Amino acid sequence: MLLRDAIPSDLPAIAALHVASWRDVYRGILPAAYLAEAVPAELAAKWAQVPEGVVLVADGSQGLAGFVWVQPGEEAYVDALHVAAHGRGLGIGARLLAEAAARAQEAGARSLYLYIIAGNDGAERFYRRLGAVETWRGPDPDFAVPTTSIRLDWPDISVLARAADPA
Template sequence: MPTALMLRPATAADAPLLAAMHAASWQATYRNLLPATFLEQEVGAERTAYWRARMEAPGEERRLVLIAELEEPQDRRTPVGFVCVERQPGSPWGVLLDNLHTLPAHQGIGVGKRLMQAAQAWARAQGETQLYLYVLEGNASAIAFYERQGWKYSGAEPDHMGGIDITALRYVYRLDGA
């Protein structure tokens, strides 16, 4: 049985791990929202390229990427999720919570909430007053999770993912004292 949930900063060397967790999350969550061909054949390579580029890109002072690991017996750590939050200069919406993923087998044990709290604390430390995120229309479980955490719907925008047009719902979260 896990003894603790640990958060650690991701490095460029973690890009393959981030990509694998991201792809697994999308494959489980977006099964009825994105094309099966994309999820089964393309998402792994697409996310690998994305995370390699992102983790090697300049501007790391504007973003925080944390990996959640369950501490297991014999000093083993099992990666179970991650968060990526980034300051968006000039954004009217605040800090972008760009990724929040918990592997399906570990959902419901507080990983997502803990990662979100870390993102909020980081944004506060940056002097920010609000965060925002986008969630795919139709991703009912994520929408319900965000709303339970106090996020508020603030609009919809067209997007393109997996070769199809989609709608991304924007949610905002005002930080305490803002």
């Protein structure tokens, strides 16, 4: 498994994986019509160019196995972390998140946070296993349908960054 910085030619595969992941994990949580009709256009626009921050991809034998995007700042924000169905359970998500955290820390981040949609129990278990703590739960203003989001934080980014250190 090769982790590397995303390049413009990765963007169509990133967008496609992002759509597939949302349709899988948010089935039954978000409306089917939204997932079928709005999500592909929204995510294609989101991935029209490589965004600012840390954007890493995991290349595997079957192509793109996963990606992560962490927006910079003292309190870095994990905008997206998705792993392809064929790569789940192999540690790819943890490796991507740890490497992105290490890079964000090198750029000055002291903490890291993200939001998940309530009901995405697999993601919640995954992040809690990596040391995340819930700091907020409430209505999510980013969706046109009533949705509850959960904020998960790593108050000390070095907890994750150390996981990327091969020593």
